[in-house]
Amino acid sequence: xxxxxxxxxxxxxxxxxxxxxxxxxxxxxxxxxxxxxxxxxxxxxxxxxxxxxxxxxxxxxxxxxxxxxxxxxxxxxxxxxxxxxxxxxxxxxxxxxxxxxxxxxxxxxxxxxxxxxxxxxxxxxxxxxxxxxxxxxxxxxxxxxxxxxxxxxxxxxxxxxxxxxxxxxxxxxxxxxxxxxxxxxxxxxxxxxxxxxxxxxxxxxxxxxxxxxxxxxxxxxxxxxxxxxxxxxxxxxxxxxxxxxxxxxxxxxxxxxxxxxxxxxxxxxxxxxxxxxxxxxxxxxxxxxxxxxxxxxxxxxxxxxxxxxxxxxxxxxxxxxxxxxxxxxxxxxxxxxxxxxxxxxxxxxxxxxxxxxxxxxxxxxxxxxxxxxxxxxxxxxxxxxxxxxxxxxxxxxxxxxxxxxxxxxxxxxxxxxxxxxxxxxxxxxxxxxxxxxxxxxxxxxxxxxxxxxxxxxxxxxxxxxxxxxxxxxxxxxxxxxxxxxxxxxxxxxxxxxxxxxxxxxxxxxxxxxxxxxxxxxxxxxxxxxxxxxxxxxxxxxxxxxxxxxxxxxxxxxxxxxxxxxxxxxxxxxxxxxxxxxxxxxxxxxxxx
Numbered sequence: 001x002x003x004x005x006x007x008x009x010x011x012x013x014x015x016x017x018x019x020x021x022x023x024x025x026x027x028x029x030x031x032x033x034x035x036x037x038x039x040x041x042x043x044x045x046x047x048x049x050x051x052x053x054x055x056x057x058x059x060x061x062x063x064x065x066x067x068x069x070x071x072x073x074x075x076x077x078x079x080x081x082x083x084x085x086x087x088x089x090x091x092x093x094x095x096x097x098x099x100x101x102x103x104x105x106x107x108x109x110x111x112x113x114x115x116x117x118x119x120x121x122x123x124x125x126x127x128x129x130x131x132x133x134x135x136x137x138x139x140x141x142x143x144x145x146x147x148x149x150x151x152x153x154x155x156x157x158x159x160x161x162x163x164x165x166x167x168x169x170x171x172x173x174x175x176x177x178x179x180x181x182x183x184x185x186x187x188x189x190x191x192x193x194x195x196x197x198x199x200x201x202x203x204x205x206x207x208x209x210x211x212x213x214x215x216x217x218x219x220x221x222x223x224x225x226x227x228x229x230x231x232x233x234x235x236x237x238x239x240x241x242x243x244x245x246x247x248x249x250x251x252x253x254x255x256x257x258x259x260x261x262x263x264x265x266x267x268x269x270x271x272x273x274x275x276x277x278x279x280x281x282x283x284x285x286x287x288x289x290x291x292x293x294x295x296x297x298x299x300x301x302x303x304x305x306x307x308x309x310x311x312x313x314x315x316x317x318x319x320x321x322x323x324x325x326x327x328x329x330x331x332x333x334x335x336x337x338x339x340x341x342x343x344x345x346x347x348x349x350x351x352x353x354x355x356x357x358x359x360x361x362x363x364x365x366x367x368x369x370x371x372x373x374x375x376x377x378x379x380x381x382x383x384x385x386x387x388x389x390x391x392x393x394x395x396x397x398x399x400x401x402x403x404x405x406x407x408x409x410x411x412x413x414x415x416x417x418x419x420x421x422x423x424x425x426x427x428x429x430x431x432x433x434x435x436x437x438x439x440x441x442x443x444x445x446x447x448x449x450x451x452x453x454x455x456x457x458x459x460x461x462x463x464x465x466x467x468x469x470x471x472x473x474x475x476x477x478x479x480x481x482x483x484x485x486x487x488x489x490x491x492x493x494x495x496x497x498x499x500x501x502x503x504x505x506x507x508x509x510x511x512x513x514x515x516x517x518x519x520x521x522x523x524x525x526x527x528x529x530x531x532x533x534x535x536x537x538x539x540x541x542x543x544x545x546x547x548x549x550x551x552x553x554x555x556x557x558x559x560x561x562x563x564x565x566x567x568x569x570x571x572x573x574x575x576x577x578x579x580x581x582x583x584x585x586x587x588x589x590x591x592x
Contacts, residue, residue, distance in 0.1 A: 002311045002420035004053040004118045006045025007359070009551055011110055012038060014360045017537040018530075019367060021106065026367065027374040028104050037107070044089070044111040048118035051080050056119040059260025060423050064201070066252045071200040071262045077122060081203045085155030089115075090126055094133060098149040104374070109299060109366035113359065116303035120427045121260030125158060125198045131293045132159025132210050136229070139277035139285040144229060147239050148208055158204040161286065161293070162193040162211040162230075162266060170440055172212065172283065173221035179213040179228055179273060189213055189230050189247075189273040192265065195434070199264030200232075200249035206241045207232040209266070210286065211273060218280045227282030228273035246271035257426030293435045295365065298391035301399025302358045304428035305406075309351040311421060312406035316344055319410075344409060346565075351402045353562035356555070357527035358395050360534055365391050382457040386449045387526065393441035393516075394523025396431040403428040442515035445522070446500060458497065465490045465525070468532050472539075482535050485563040486528045492570040493525050496577050503580075513584040514577035521573035528567045531559040 012034060015021050021032045055076045062074040084090060093108040094100025108130070115123040133152050136144060151157040168174035177191025189211055193199075200207065209230045218224035233241035251265040277285040316339035320330070324340035338344050365387055372381035407414040407421040414421040432438050450458055469487055472478045496518050504511040538552040538559075546552060 001057070001418075002053075002307070002424070003314070004049050004114075004307050005310055006041070006048055006114050007306070008038070008041055008045055009548070010356060010359060011041050011363075013537070013551070013555070014363050014534070015106075015110070017541060018360060018533050019364060021367065024367065024371075025375075026104070026371050028102075029106075029370070032104070032107070037110075040103075040107055041110060041114075043087070045114050047083065047087070047089070048114040051083060052115060052118035052122055055080055055122060055260075057420060057423065059119065059121050060257075060427075061259075063259040064252055064262040066200075066249060069200070069248045069250075071202060071249060071252065071264070073201050073203060073262065074260050077260065078203055080122065081125065081155070084126065090129065090155035091133075091153035094130075094149075094153045095137070098145070099153045104366075104370045106363065106366040106370055109295075109362060112296065113299050113303045113306070113362070116300050117307035119260070120300060120304060121258040124258065124261045125201065125203055126155075127293070127296050128161060128198050129155075129157075129159040131161060131290075131296070132208060134292050135161075135210060135227075135285055135288045136276065138288045139227070140229075141276075144274065144276060147235050148229065148231075151206070151239070152208060156204060157206040157208055157231075158198060158201070159208045160196055160199055160210065161290070162196055162199075162209050163286065164195050165192060166194055170436065172225060175212055175214060175225055177211065177213040177268065179215050179226060179275075181215065182272075187213075187215070187228060187273045187275060189228060189268040189271045191268050192250075193268070194265050195253065196264045196266045197261055197434075199262060199266045201262050205233075206235075209247060210276070211268065212282050212286055213273070215279055222283050224280050225282045226279050227276045227285045229276050230268065230271050230273040234272060256429055257423070258430055290435065294388055294392040294441070295362075295369070297431050297435045298365075298393075298395040299362055300431040301392075301396030301428065302355065302362055303399070304424050304431070305351065305399035305402030306355045306359070308403040308406035308421065308424040308428075309348070309355050311424075312351065312409040313339075313348055316348060316409055338409070347405050347409060349558065349561045350566065351405055353531075353558050353566055354398050354402050354527070356534070356558060357530045357562055358398065360530035361526050362391065362395065364530065379457075379460060382453065383460055386445075386452070386457040386461065389441035389445040389449060390519055390522045390526060392435065393432075393438040393445075393519045394526070396428075397438055397520070398523070400425070400428040400432055438519070439516060442519040443512060445519050446511050446515040450497065450500065455497075462490070462494065465529060468529055472536055478535070478539070481560050482532050482563055485567050486525075486532050489521075489525045489528050489567050489570040492574040493521055496521055496574050499577060507581065509581040509585055513581035517573040517576045521570045521577075524567055524570050524573075528563065531562050531567075535559045 015037055016034050021029050059074040065072045088101050091100030093103045093105050096102040129152055136148055152159055179187040179189050181187055211228045211230045212225050214224055215226050234243045234245050236242035246269045248267050249264045250267045253263040317337050319338045320335040321338045324336050329336045329340045368380045368384040371377045403424045407425050410419055410421050413419045469483050500511045535556055538555040541552050
């Protein structure tokens with residue numbers, strides 16, 4: 001049986017020693033003192049460990065059940081949902097005017113990591129609602145906000161996003177769902193949507209679907225798509241659930257993982273919908289939700305790697321097998337714990353170095369979102385837009401890899417359902433696929449974000465790297481262990497970007513063939529930057545006589561491992577990019 005232990009000490013270190021959130025100047029961050037964040041994260045961690053984690057295997061075994069159009073969630077989910085709503089977790093960072101707690105997005109990201117690690121399938125019911133709330137906040141009318149937001153923020157109603165159809169996933173220009181205008185200003189929505197997470201369930205009294213559809217006579221392709229609010233029950237005059245709308249769940253997908261979340265086929269049969277935002281500009285409104293969802297999916301990759309690593313490390317300390325090559329570590333026992341073996345240590349260090357570096361990267365990304373939204377900072381907005389494909393793609397690829405590595409440490413037991421490790425692997429796998437596959441994230445990064453506004457955001461990121469390399473450069477040991485590896489990786493990143501600039505216009509397949517490698521190269525540099533910042537903070541803490549010396553020394557050792565054993569992967573990715581598109585495009589389609 002697996003467990004989850006909230007990484008509260010690591011959160012405190014990143015938030016206060018590395019990011020210095022209280023002194024960042026972001027509106028609302030002055031209230032994030034160590035005592036406040038400890039109280040919030042401590043309670044969230046308790047819920048994650050004591051309420052959500054025990055339900056994780058239950059949800060996996062039972063899954064969701066469909067009967068006569070109604071979906072029943074696994075045993076215990078409804079009670080856990082009520083506990084989460086009662087504690088205000090559904091609206092932690094939502095505006096107070098709609099019943100939320102008004103906290104920064106940063107705290108939603110930090111608590112979200114713990115909730116995902118404990119029970120990813122359960123947390124998705126909240127995650128989709130949060131994204132729908134953000135979309136309505138940004139693009140809904142005053143009446144729509146007044147009707148839907150208070151009920152979604154407190155968790156009474158949930159939300160979804162409806163994009164995919166049987167004939168289209170990434171290529172949304174192929175959408176066929178129709179929206180016929182009605183005399184009263186509403187629309188009749190007709191069509192089918194598939195793979196709709198939390199599309200139908202028994203946790204809330206109403207479900208608010210955000211649906212992409214076409215108004216007849218609009219432009220072809222993506223320019224003719226509009227976004228509609230289509231509630232399961234139409235609100236009555238008092239805003240309570242009224243008449244049943246013409247939307248129904250026609251089937252549940254039987255999936256590799258996240259069994260506790262209902263993934264639905266939704267049928268809209270003349271359902272009443274309400275236009276949100278401008279006609280034919282629905283994709284822009286939906287992408288408010290999509291971008292947030294992609295950051296949330298990046299957290300899923302990190303979170304599943306984190307919980308898998310915790311369980312692998314605990315198993316490695318307990319499992320007796322073989323003897324240490326340097327001599328018995330457990331001479332009175334029949335064998336030594338497997339953690340004495342260098343290859344097991346290598347795997348555990350790779351996992352730990354990724355998880356802790358990725359956590360800092362994700363939380364830094366959350367501060368950029370807050371700076372962009374709360375300070376109305378266009379530079380922060382541009383930088384987080386650049387980093388979003390990296391956060392989503394790199395963290396989910398490496399998070400899955402970390403979960404597989406953790407499973408491997410369990411040996412044959414890790415392949416059995418009873419151990420629980422294989423669920424982490426299965427659940428982590430979807431994060432590489434939905435909200436835009438990681439291949440699409442890489443193409444977006446190279447084809448759109450890298451050169452946006454003349455590459456201004458990318459140049460700003462390079463400036464951050466230069467600043468990090470300049471700090472503590474007079475310390476020879478720090479420079480050797482941390483700064484020189486980051487400088488080498490930074491040079492690889494710049495060389496790859498220059499290749500795209502030089503070759504991309506005349507050889508578009510060159511850039512696209514190297515896009516995934518560039519995304520991973522970029523991700524490694526981002527995590528390397530985080531390790532430089534964390535190492536500097538750890539050294540400062542030790543020099544100041546910090547009481548958590550063991551934690552800080554472990555942080556430095558883990559950072560050294562990342563810089564020496566993980567960050568050099570940037571050279572491999574650069575070599576692959578330089579190889580170009582030749583071998584990638586060499587075969588005819590029939591030859592595969």
